[in-house]
Amino acid sequence: MNEGWFSKVVPVAVGVLGDIRHVSNARQANDLLANHWPGAGTRKHLDAKRACLAAVNGMTTVEDARETFVEAAREARILIE
Template sequence: MTTPFPSVTIEIQPAGKSRNIASVPEAAEVLLMDWPIHDGVKLKAARQKCLDALDGKVTITECRSAFIEAAKEARIFVDYPAKRL
């Protein structure tokens, strides 16, 4: 089952490297296996949203938003500024 979403960039170890997460299964794997913190309110919520999205209980957009919030909580979210014309 493919559940893509607009990619979210996070910083990974070693510091300074980045990774683009672009699907619900990929987000779930990172949250469960490679997350830099092991406890957090937003981490728990994001894990649940990913599982719920895989089951069709919530939208992919809700899952992505929860993933971003968890990345902010862990201080690994990379927010690229908008380009100016």
């Protein structure tokens, strides 16, 4: 398994205080999606989990995983744009 480095970090606000995290790879995104996601269980959330795990395992491109993660973060209103 690899880290699945993104070409550009994805800044998100997480936690009660909205701490900013700079997600730089699919492994970090997958951890956030699995363990710290607000409102988990939506279609975009599940798609992002699948895509990030697939990118870590070399089954899809890292940029596809990044794009899917960004859409899920936007839906969850944690993406910092």
